[in-house]
Amino acid sequence: MIIGIDDTDSVDGMCTTYLTAVLIDQIKELGTIKGMPRLIRLNPNIKYKTRGNAALSLEIEANPGLEQNIMDTAISLVEEMADVDCDNTNPGVVFLQDRNEQDEKLRNALEIFMWRAMQDVLTIGDARTLIDRFELAHKGFKNGRGLIGALAACGAIACGLPDHTYEMVAYRLPKNFGTLRSIDHDSVFRADEVTYPGTWDTVDIANNIVVFAPHSPDPVLFGIRGDNIHAIRQAFDLIESETPGRAILYMTNQGTDLHLLDEHISNLSEERSYCVTGKVHDTPRTIEGGHTFFTFGIDDVESEVDGAVEVGEVGEGTCTIECAAFEPTKGFRLVVRQLMPGDRVRVYGSVQNDTMNLEKIDIIELSSHEIAENPICPSCGKHMKSAGRSQGYRCKRCGTADSIINLTSVDRTIKPGIYEVPPSARRHISMPLVRSGDKRAFPSR
Secondary structure: EEEEEEEOOOEOOOOOHHHHHHHHHHHOEEEEEEEEEEEEEEEOOEEEOOOOOEEEEEEEOOOOOHHHHHHHHHHHHHHHHHHOOOOOOOOOOEEEEEHOOHHHHHHHHHHHHHHHHHHOOOOOHHHHHHHHHHHEEEEOOOOOOHHHHHHHHHHHHHOOOOOOEEEEEEEOOHOOOOOOOOEEEHHHHHHHHOOOOOEEEOOOOOEEEEEOOOOOOOOOEEEEOOOOOHHHHHHHHHHEOOOOOOOOOOEEEOOOOOEEEEEOOHHHHOOOOOEEEEOOOOOOOOOOOOOEEEEEEEEEHHHHHHHOOOOOOOOOEEEEEEEEEEEOOOHHHHHHHOOOOOOOEEEEEEEEEEEEEEEEEEEEEOOOOEEEEEOOOOOOOOOEOOOOOOOOOOOOOOEEEEOOEEEOOOOOOOEEEEEOOOHHOOOOOOHHHHHHOOEEEEEEE
């Protein structure tokens, strides 16, 4: 049996991963837990999300005759622990049993649904249609929005993921819920130093920030992410903190970029995340608060190459969108501010309010720029001054005249390559460049 759970938390507390950890403890005597539970990050742009938009699933081989006991336990636990008093909390639980798992049509439908949950916007009706079509055992609370994530999380086990990482999540003792977390700052940095890049996004080196511990009043103490299970466990042992109540190792789609759609700029929609290739159209500008923006897009020549029909937004045959590196991206903005019109880039990020919020940028090719300067006097080495309209230039000191403007190439200090936001600004599902293996990558540390 596969059990999927979603939407049990709120901004005031609770955490679906914690509920899943408790559930594992309660049902392990009713069967054999198979493999690792899954922690699946869904579309990070969904407006209903609480924090990281995670859904959970686990697989258990039930002892004979105890399938209903397991389902009853899961439903009762959600009733007991979910923060259903919050208007935005609408839990859902889905069960895939043996007869369902053998259904190839169900697996195909689940895989499509899972990808849409990570990349697109689904409705409660979409989830109920799939549930009714395959007669899946389930329980939806209130409006049942959590059924969306519960189904997607089931799909992560039934259908698998093309890429995955791991996270060890440590939970607080119940007596400490809602209090200030006690974690030794220096020990976290030491653990990172010893285990990176087997672990990543534990700390933000450039900004001297511990990023693996939440600040909300939920039961999570901290979470160690990485690709190497041994390194994750080693980091866990090196960190000095308050005593954890329990710890669970999850398989997850965090750090995979599975939320990104490779799309043409003319087809972008709100609340989705994309990677798009085009050119910088203007000089980046920084506004009050430190946010940096530039216009990105394609022109009619590129449109013909791509074979797409463009909607003119700046000029006929031109399609553009504003790209933003907001203040929390810190040093990443320094990279963005060095862009110039004509630079060919690939941008990665989410579209909200007609703006692409950048997660990464691949500078493919730098454009050439020249600065026009007044001619230099050969006698004194000073720049000449204009002698008047259409009268060329003259050196006031020496009287030397000239009419030729000097063109000096702009020295581009930035290099082509892929740049990323720091860990403190990175979304859970976004891939850190240390995982990419791309020789053109400039990781944030």
